């Protein structure tokens with residue numbers, strides 16, 4: 168085939184897919200704010216995303232903080248700059264590591280689960296059945312997941328911030344011989360509201376992206392078990408990539424002057 | 425707005441294809457109020473697709489569908505919800521919500537659609553389950569723990585729970601034992617004759633079809649090739665119908681089988 172033609176077809180396909188995704192997202196958001204809303208379903212999703220993801224996020228950020236302190240020490244000690252470790256840890260954790268790591272973990276945990284659940288509902292005609300029972304699937308299935316994603320991930324990241332800093336503190340104090348008070352005071356003095364806020368904004372955006380990709384791929388899956396499997400993979404991969412892209416864009420928005 | 429002459433459901437020259445595969449090719453059928461029509465036809469000829477077109481789950485690329493005289497092919501979401509509130513549907517594979525217990529499946533339309541109190545909806549659900557021969561203990565179970573026939577009956581209970589004006593039964597007795605099949609047939613007849621619903625059923629079970637139908641229609645190659653009162657099915661004068669109801673391998677309908 169003519170390579171130009173293939174390129175054209177690919178771009179058209181990409182644009183069409185982007186359009187479908189955007190429409191899906193806008194309709195989903197619309198259903199988040201327009202009644203009726205389903206508090207019971209939102210609550211269930213919040214528990215799923217927020218509560219049950221706590222251990223995963225906690226472990227990830229704790230060890231990220233620990234390894235960060237250790238690595239910084241080996242580098243900084245060459246320049247006798249160990250004193251910068253508390254600030255490096257607290258900034259990296261709140262601005263980048265906590266939101267990105269939590270986002271990626273949630274993409275694997277929640278994005279996949281959403282895609283699999285909705286995909287199964289699609290191929291077993293449960294979504295069709297919803298429509299025949301005068302229930303809008305966008306409102307009943309999608310909106311609660313989007314709301315839970317946007318609200319729960321910032322909470323997780325806030326907890327991740329604390330645990331990440333705590334991980335750095337543990338290693339610095341018990342392994343590297345820092346004074347505990349000096350470490351904490353340094354961390355506290357160095358961090359600014361903007362660092363934490365930018366991390367939480369990222370978290371909200373990542374939470375939205377994970378829920379959106381999980382819902383979108385699950386909702387549009389077709390072709391039985393294999394289709395559901397493909398939807399799950401696509402949800403996790405696309406959510407992860409979008410998280411990294413969004414992370415860069417938001418960082419630029421907050422910190423590039 | 426409806427008088428006795430307006431068909432409850434009217435399909436006019438409906439076409440539906442999936443890619444190059446044409447399924448419905450000019451399907452037309454009128455169903456009068458409080459009539460029970462049974463659609464027969466070979467496996468994979470588009471019977472379930474036809475019901476999904478009426479429900480708006482699939483949109484035909486040509487033709488008209490009217491419910492109570494109102495065209496429904498290009499309805500807005502809100503209007504579609506209103507129309508579907510009048511319709512109960514039993515899916516061929518039941519399509520139960522496996523995140524909800526059985527009773528909540530049955531009560532779903534009452535709680536979500538009609539905004540009924542959960543307690544009241546629960547009691548109605550238990551009553552409907554009893555009508556399809558399932559005890560209150562089944563109500564607490566998860567759909568995943570039911571047998572195929574039980575699932576079908578729960579789907580049936582869900583379809584009739586809201587006392588809908590129009591009910592579609594996609595193979596209501598498939599997978600049931602003969603006695604339970606008979607019970608379900610009686611229930612369908614009761615919904616039409618006593619409650620006054622209009623029903624379209626799909627079945628491959630000819631004795632059952634004869635029990636529940638006022639009228640039968642046969643779908644072949646995307647069109648209704650014969651329809652008439654159930655009493656005339658044996659004298660339809662149509663070779664296709666004859667072959668189908670007697671289930672013989674010889675006749676004008678040739679299955680695409682690999683000759684061994």
Ligand SMILES: Nc1ncnc2c1ncn2[C@@H]1O[C@H](COP(=O)(O)OP(=O)(O)OP(=O)(O)O)[C@@H](O)[C@H]1O
Nearest residue numbers: 442445447465466467468469470471472473474516
């Ligand atoms: N979503 C879809 N995408 C593509 N093809 C479809 C889809 N749904 C149905 N079909 C095709 O349409 C045809 C008719 O399907 P349908 O389910 O209506 O058959 P049916 O008459 O109900 O058969 P059965 O009696 O076995 O249930 C089949 O060939 C099927 O492959």
Ligand SMILES: [Mg+2]
Nearest residue numbers: 471472516594
């Ligand atoms: Mg079918």
